[in-house]
Amino acid sequence: MAEKINGSVCLNHPDTPAVAHCAVCRKPVCQECQKIYEGVTYCSKECYESAKRTGSMVDDVIKKRKAVELKRKIRNIIILLIIIALAFAGWTYYKKNKSTIDAKAKNLKQQTEKTINDSKKSIDKGLIKDSKYKKEHEGLLK
Numbered sequence: 001m002a003e004k005i006n007g008s009v010c011l012n013h014p015d016t017p018a019v020a021h022c023a024v025c026r027k028p029v030c031q032e033c034q035k036i037y038e039g040v041t042y043c044s045k046e047c048y049e050s051a052k053r054t055g056s057m058v059d060d061v062i063k064k065r066k067a068v069e070l071k072r073k074i075r076n077i078i079i080l081l082i083i084i085a086l087a088f089a090g091w092t093y094y095k096k097n098k099s100t101i102d103a104k105a106k107n108l109k110q111q112t113e114k115t116i117n118d119s120k121k122s123i124d125k126g127l128i129k130d131s132k133y134k135k136e137h138e139g140l141l142k
């Protein structure tokens, strides 16, 4: 005797207890009415074909998802390549202008040294003048 499913009866045979539900439309079916395709119970061939269509749709969804993932990966690779290109461009720019920057730094250093030397000379002169003045002043005091 077939096992009753939740007290349901076959949709086609109200006196016969259902043994399974259609995998697609959930209709209760008796052992006589159930159609088993690829190990899955359906109420009809139509429901099986619908399930096959849904299955293919699921496959399409998976394919689309994979395509989206692939696109995302490609986009990430492109972004990475852009970053590398920018880094390379920046590095090249720095390398190209390094000599210019170094030359400017050298000029600045020379100017600074010159200014420092001039200042030192001025200070020395000032000190000499000052000491000379001091000596004269001290000489006057004596």
Ligand SMILES: [Zn+2]
Pocket: 022, 023, 024, 025, 026, 027, 042, 043, 044, 047
């Ligand atoms: Zn069905």
Ligand SMILES: [Zn+2]
Pocket: 010, 011, 012, 013, 016, 029, 030, 031, 032, 033, 034
């Ligand atoms: Zn039936």
